[in-house]
Amino acid sequence: MTTTTTIVEQLADFTQRSAYDTLPAAVVDECKRIVLDSLGCALAAVDQPKGKIGIDYGAWMGGVAGDATIIGTDQRVSVVGAAFANGELINALDMDAVVPPGHVTPYVLPGALAIGESLGSSGQDLIAALAISHEMSYRLGKAMDYLRDTKDGKVSPPKIYGYSSTVFGATAAIARLKGSGAETIAHALGIAGSISPVNSQVAWFQHAPSSTIKYLLAGALTQAAMAAAHMAELGHRGDFQILDDREYGFPRFIGTTRWEPERILSALGHDWQFPAEQAYKPYPHCRILHALLDSLNEIVDQNELRPDEIDGIKVWVEGFVEQPVWLNREIRHVHDAQFSIAHGIALGAHRVPPGKAWQDPELVFGESVMRLMDKVEHAVHPDYVALLTGHAASRPARIEVAARGQTFVGERRYPKGSPSPDPASYMSTQELVEKFRDNARDVIPEANIARVIDAVLDLENVENIASVMADVRPGKR
Template identity: 25%
Template sequence: MTAGQTVSGRLASAAAAVARDGLSGELRHDVARRVLDVLGNSLAAVDQPAARAVSTVVAAWGGAGQATVIGGGPRLPAATAALVGGTLAHSLDFDDTHLPSVLHPSSSVVPAALAVAEATGGTGHALLDAAGMGIEVTVRLGMGGYDRRLGNSVFFDRGQHATSICGAVGSAVAAAMLMGLDEKGIADAIGIAASMGAGLLEANRTGGTVKRMHCGWAAHSGVVAAELARSGLTGPPTVIEGRFGFLHAFCGDQADVDAVVAGLGVEWELPGIFFKPYPCNHFTHAGIDAALRLRADGVTPDDVVELELGVPTPVLRTIAEPPEAKARPESGYHAAFSGPFTVASALVGGGGLGVGHEDFTDEASRDERRLALAAKVRCVPDARCDEIFPNQFPAVVRALLRDGSRREVRVDVNRGGPGNPLSADELAQKFRTNASHRLDGADAAKVAEAAYALPTGGSVSRLMSLVGS
């Protein structure tokens, strides 16, 4: 790090440069795909209980109608619309993932950017530039909490939801850019938002729906932080690297300050962020792919005597513990965080791109065929998976069959990332499936067209009008 420059100052300087000069065409196109992905995930979640709970609460808050609510309803103040939007975006755990930070950056930043862009009359270019920079800041902060010696996120190891903690700051950067704040104003927004980020991961283990609104709170916090900075509130200049700053407070001596700014403005994390093919915790995806391969090879649930799911050791806490809860999840949402249930669903036969929303309904979580198969799954640490994690979330499935034979399928590279990307057709299928919960085929096509028009001057207000009815 250059002497005399604080981390928030360098982040603000890079953001101001992007606001002035714009992202490259390639990066703008990448962000446009993420905007469409967030909108699809959000449309699919409109009727989820957590989203309804947040919408009910904010309806009583009032305020000027500045921004559209995805899925319909009265227009809301930008910060409130961001709260609803971020909750929707993260509710089904279908949001994009950065590795190895294990962050879902778009689900907070994109809703914040959409709300502020609409409220301020921002252009499509401005939206993409702000969202892209906000996403970049989010994952770089996440990398500041990644311990290379442990091969794991310090945030995650301590039970902290880095997605929402770092997402509050990234959302503030995006919001500040769209509000036209100068470099100092952006730095102040960062400094303010750093006091707002929060989120615990215990719900992944033992239940509760609060995690679904973490990205909403991060988006809301980011917009509020930018509004406060615009009105004169200031943040500490050393808020990221200081003794009582962001990284030390959350990660202690394991924080890597230099990782936040290394190659800033030149090397972009943004294009390498994974799109999810399945609406469930990302740690379960390689196990799903392995089970799908077994199914494609002719293995049926009735053939199975026992299954062993090998995963990286740190993953066990999320998808395998406590074992009794993972074998019989209490709801469809909790089923999405279960290694045994997701493997069983893939073998039974799922929807979507192999496993879909219908596999994570409350009714599906009570399906005795799935539960009987899930009870045969034993989750274990796997040495090879440990070597690869968290640059990928690998898995191996070993099956003992009734005829006495054994099968093993190992998946080292996740679908949806640079090493195994989703095709344009697969991304389109994912959006259509998500959007079908609220839109017919023709209207879904209009949303996709409007999102992909953003890099060439498309209208933010038109895009939001299509998803707000």
């Protein structure tokens, strides 16, 4: 390639030239944190319905003698089977990391892990691929409609939304690990845009009890990225103009009304932007409830409140959640519990430490939780728009708990896990380590847990990431 004129070509050039030794230390550190958190989320989900289905389908499509690991199992299957299963596992509990446009990691990491393991890639190679995929996904997300849009001082969420744009970052990560040249990468990105899944997330918001596909089946997008990267390598041509053509290209057919390509390209490769908004989730529940749960935990712990002492709970939430998936009180499946406002607050009042235990069916469907759910009511936070426009990390939340003839009040602007002006909201690497330990416990041996933590936190010195993937299998080496 002698010129880099289209957006696709410039993204391909960025992908090829962003080697590990060009990355700022903060980017390297964030990539390691993402890997550790994601492996833990996947391990925690091996016995969850969505996780088990992902494992079964990944094994079915991936054969029995492959060279890529399904996390939390002793199965090594093809790269396509492992990528599908691991995407589903990472996202099953809804406690995986988030960065604009939303859940990025379960779409972009699984293909890179599978390809990297099969090729014997180094930790530095994986870090570079992960940095590229997250930066690209973040920039595309910022160029498009926002889920938490406001207009004229009011909540104004888009009518079409989703994470389909992560297909570009997912494809770039695979192509980077395979050592593809810039022209092949450009073709791969052009193909990826043409075969990306549709943005069906808003339909999912509107239909409750909800589909367990959620906002976008992670496994399906990993397959689109795999196909795009390999088809380009085999000789297929991609559409280099697909991101430049607003009238007929990706912005049009994927449904965004905002398209700001300068957000994609400005200082690309020099100004790494995603770490500033990379957030982590202590709770296996939609991020909209986390600040409320932080306050609720503080109230019930400090006052040692029992669920049967609580007469009522009122919460004030973000404005865009006035939609069926969050308003739902008909909990048929553990995944319904990951989004219901009333159920999440009721469960949080039971003083169960945040983590995978929150998805235990005995707790989710327990009589005490279901009874308390009927005592939960909500309203939109009156300052939601003002606080959100003041800082993007804002998740304004207020809670009032009526118990023992008193009203206990809590208020938060930033939930735990978000980088924000409040240092207390940042989730430290040590806190992520403890989250990983909890998620991995009883899934892989304790010795494996320790080795994974040590290896991932020193990922830049790992010669072959297959050694890390061997330790996320239950059997001992």
